[in-house]
Amino acid sequence: MKTKLEFSMKMIFFLTACVSVAAVALICFFMFANGIPAMHKIGFTEFIFGLKWKPELEQFGIFPMIVGSIIVTAGAIILGVPVGIMTAIFMARFCPACFYPVMRHGVNLLAGIPSVVYGFFGLTAIVPVIRTVFGGSGTSILAASIVLAIMILPTIVSVSETSLRAVPSLYFEGSLALGACKERSVFFAELPAAKSGIIAGVILGVGRAVGETMAVIMVAGNQAVLPHGLTKGIRTLTANIVLEMGYAAGLHREALIATAVVLFFFILVINFIFMMTKHSAE
Structure with a gap:
């Protein structure tokens, strides 16, 4: 039996x-x-x-969207990664016990918010500020990068905090025994030991940033041209697919599916980097 x-x-x-x-x-x-x-x-x-995306003329160049996706993702990394790692360090080693549940629930709440809500927040809070400060419409690379930076924070914070807590206490205690202060022990003993896990969290966050669609559509401007500044509009690969798939037909539809193939390749590269990072750590 x-x-x-x-x-x-x-x-x-x-x-x-x-x-x-x-x-x-x-x-x-x-x-x-x-x-x-x-x-x-x-x-x-x-x-x-190709630099021109004009389906009515059967011109299907996606280079502006590739550049847009890379720039927006890079902006999210530059803005979000330092904040995420520093937040994880604070929660793992410096956060008061009474305040930790609030921080933990806040990070979990960020992870559960739908992307359209992030997009609405960016459209009503971030875009007007950019419009006031820099002029123009406000929907831009900068707005999309800020929104994506906020969206990848939960992934980076959670994975980085877990990695820091997994470091044996001997690293911290040994550093203190050698005369280092608490801050120096955390940044120069524990943080390097947790490097592989933190990098994995960053790569997972990048994967979400590359594949994000709804929030980016709402704040990026969706202009299928090469960017000429951080305050100018841009269209990403995912936004291009979502915006036009509903009415596309024939070669236009096939070109959008080919765009998904390019996006799929980007995701494969990110996953490959993630696996190589884990392998090198092991």
Whole structure:
């Protein structure tokens, strides 16, 4: 009886794993089966490095969207990573016990807020400030970077705090025994020891920033042109797909699926970096 039950459970787990793998395989097959022929029709160089996206003229250059995605993500990293890591250090080593639950619940709440709410916050709070200070419409690279920086904070804070708490206390105690102060012990003994976990948290945050759509659409301006400044509008790869897929047909639709293939490649690169980081840490 026990043997049959164990065999049944193994088969259930195996089938569940197969369903997960099959789902990924079907998504990949759909994207590549529709996207690669589109790249061939348009021309790989023209599609990747083309500067004009004008479907009505059958011009499908996504280079401005690639640059837009990279710049917005880089801006989110520059703004969000330092804040996230410093917040994690505070929560792990300097936060008073009475205040920690408030911080913990606040970070968890940030993780659970829908992206459209972040976008609405950016549209009503961040965009008007940028419009007042720098002029223009306010919907810009800067606004999108700030919103994405806020959105990736929960991932970076949670993973970084867990990594810091996983560092053996001997690192901290040994540093104190050698005469270092608490702050120096944390920043020069524990932080380097938790480096791999912190980098993993940053990479996961970058993955969310690259794939984010709704919030970016609301604050980025959605102009399919190369950026000429941080206060100018831009369109990302994800925004381009969402904005036009609803009415696209023919080669236009295939070009949007090919855009998803490029985005999928970016995500694969991020996951590869994540795996290499874990491997080097081990």
